[in-house]
């Protein structure tokens with residue numbers, strides 16, 4: 198091999214480190230026809246300290262390289278189980294079936310095997326592998342990486358190898374990153390330790406994560422977690438991880454305590470035997486886009502700090518970043534075959550894919566006590582806000598999983614379709630700006646787009662209505678983007694506040710309420726900043742609409758639990774609460790674009806009727822299996838015992854059962870759903886919605902012809918069809 202190194206020059210890329218990240222990068226480069234040299238200090242098969250857990254995203258990336266087909270013998274993992282170590286001890290399963298993408302399972306594959314397979318795939322694709330090569334340092338000139346200096350196990354030392362681009366895939370202790378001044382931030386390193394054990398009983402096919410772990414006294418919660426990943430029906434990879442710089446002895450003690458707890462209190466571990474010595478390694482979860490590249494050098498995988506701060510998962514980020522680096526290099530070489538510029542493109546791509554999730558992780562690691570408390574307090578809550586938080590934080594799935602333009606549009610797909618590219622573009626711009634505005638402080642909001650499935654983020658965006666209304670005017674619509682962001686932020690703020698729940702325990706601090714209020718305030722304040730820094734009119738309009746909406750909500754709460762309310766009163770409360778969210782964006786869009794007099798009024802009337810139509814549909818939806826998709830601001834009504842129109846109609850036929858089921862603790866959703874499904878109730882709701890649809894249609898007919906007419910009609914149809922789907 199050394200001879201080959203001497204004989205061959207002119208590498209397009211040298212990849213240092215043949216872990217998953219390096220081998221994936223080499224595979225993609227080789228497939229693109231690039232000359233790539235992969236350097237590894239060890240010989241395969243070699244072990245690597247790891248939990249061996251592979252997520253669906255990982256499988257997708259491995260499949261692309263033809264590796265997945267070779268993993269047939271490993272049992273499928275159906276879900277992640279998060280065991281919240283309390284007290285009390287609680288657990289929650291996150292099925293992999295809700296994850297976007299092609300695979301609905303995970304695997305546990307020892308690294309001794311996995312890494313060899315990925316590396317073999319790279320070689321089969323055309324990469325040149327050199328094992329037993331220790332890379333000493335980068336060769337640099339005028340701040341640019343030109344190659345590496347290596348020591349060969351059975352050959353020359355301090356050998357210089359040149360390439361157009363160097364890829365550092367040399368793991369968490371990356372020498373190359375440090376050599377270029379791109380090393381990790383102090384205090385942001387973690388450590389994890391794993392072992393294998395046999396003789397287990399009754400293991401479920403799930404990747405089990407236990408958190409948070411406590412110190413020796415049991416009183417002080419550490420930013421630490423443990424895991425049990427089954428390697429077969431009777432064996433598992435078991436380990437612990439901790440965030441923050443921690444002396445190795447402390448990590449060992451943490452591990453001893455975790456194993457002892459399992460042996461003492463978990464019947465599955467009664468006869469457990471260790472089958473391999475403990476092996477540990479640092480965790481790097483300090484990814485920052487600005488530190489993942491330098492002239493001529495790209496960092497991938499752990500070298501770039503891409504280990505999940507929540508779960509310690511890093512293989513998928515390694516594979517994904519390897520692929521992104523390869524793509525960047527290939528594209529840059531096409532533009533400039535010699536010394537191409539790669540760093541800016543790569544930084545941008547990496548920021549898009551990973552920044553949100555890792556920012557969230559860094560914040561949580563720093564404020565882990567707050568994070569654990571919120572998690573503790575909201576662990577059993579079904580409110581969308583907390584569902585989102587749990588999914589974003591606990592489900593170990595790559596932030597890059599399908600997030601992008603199409604995902605940002607998913608909730609609006611039925612209305613906008615693909616036939617209106619301008620509208621799509623505007624909405625995507627607003628979505629991206631929205632995410633950018635909030636991500637720094639509450640990065641999990643950056644994952645709204647990929648948190649589809651069990652907990653949907655936004656199913657309604659005021660900015661869509663505003664953009665459509667603006668088409669009735671001709672004025673320069675430059676402020677539309679900012680206003681769109683402001684309106685969507687205000688709506689998200691309402692959604693956060695709807696996550697506030699009554700503290701039924703009364704005994705302990707309700708951290709989820711504090712968090713929801715804090716988040717609501719944060720979003721409102723950002724909405725106001727975006728609205729218009731110089732002109733208070735828009736900010737006032739937004740605050741006015743929110744106030745009306747909150748008053749409607751309070752009015753509903755003041756009559757909560759009552760099933761003898763007249764539908765007229767309930768309808769007017771509902772209108773106060775929901776209609777402003779529809780009226781405001783429409784009238785604001787028309788005003789900003791200078792639409793003709795009368796247009797804003799007709800749009801406002803359309804908005805009121807459309808709001809009521811949607812709200813009625815969502816109230817019905819809340820009683821079906823699609824309840825988690827119901828509009829976020831309405832989703833918590835039943836737990837607060839707000840009867841709503843469907844229940845009031847049901848009570849007009851059968852008052853006693855409705856009252857009893859609503860008063861139950863918690864309200865008996867199944868009984869109420871059966872009552873709402875009565876033909877008389879469905880007929881009453883159908884009549885209710887038909888009237889709102891007629892009102893909206895009449896308002897639309899008063900509007901002049903404009904390109905917005907078709908989408909406004911489509912929205913109306915969508916409102917009716919959403920409801921019909923529940924039949």
Ligand SMILES: Cc1cc2nc3c(=O)[nH]c(=O)nc-3n(C[C@H](O)[C@H](O)[C@H](O)COP(=O)(O)OP(=O)(O)OC[C@H]3O[C@@H](n4cnc5c(N)ncnc54)[C@H](O)[C@@H]3O)c2cc1C
Pocket residue numbers: 213214215216217218219236237238239245246247248249250251330331332333366367368369372388389390391436476477478479480497498499500503504509510511512513515
């Ligand atoms: C205890 C533990 C448990 C974990 N559990 C999981 C899990 O369950 N699931 C998951 O997805 N992730 C897990 N991770 C994270 C995961 O192991 C890493 O994120 C992943 O290995 C990163 O891949 P990589 O290719 O970037 O680096 P690595 O896998 O570390 O590969 C780096 C390679 O570079 C080589 N190298 C280093 N320096 C040089 C040099 N100077 N010259 C030549 N070669 C060099 C090394 O020998 C190695 O082969 C865990 C980590 C730890 C420590």
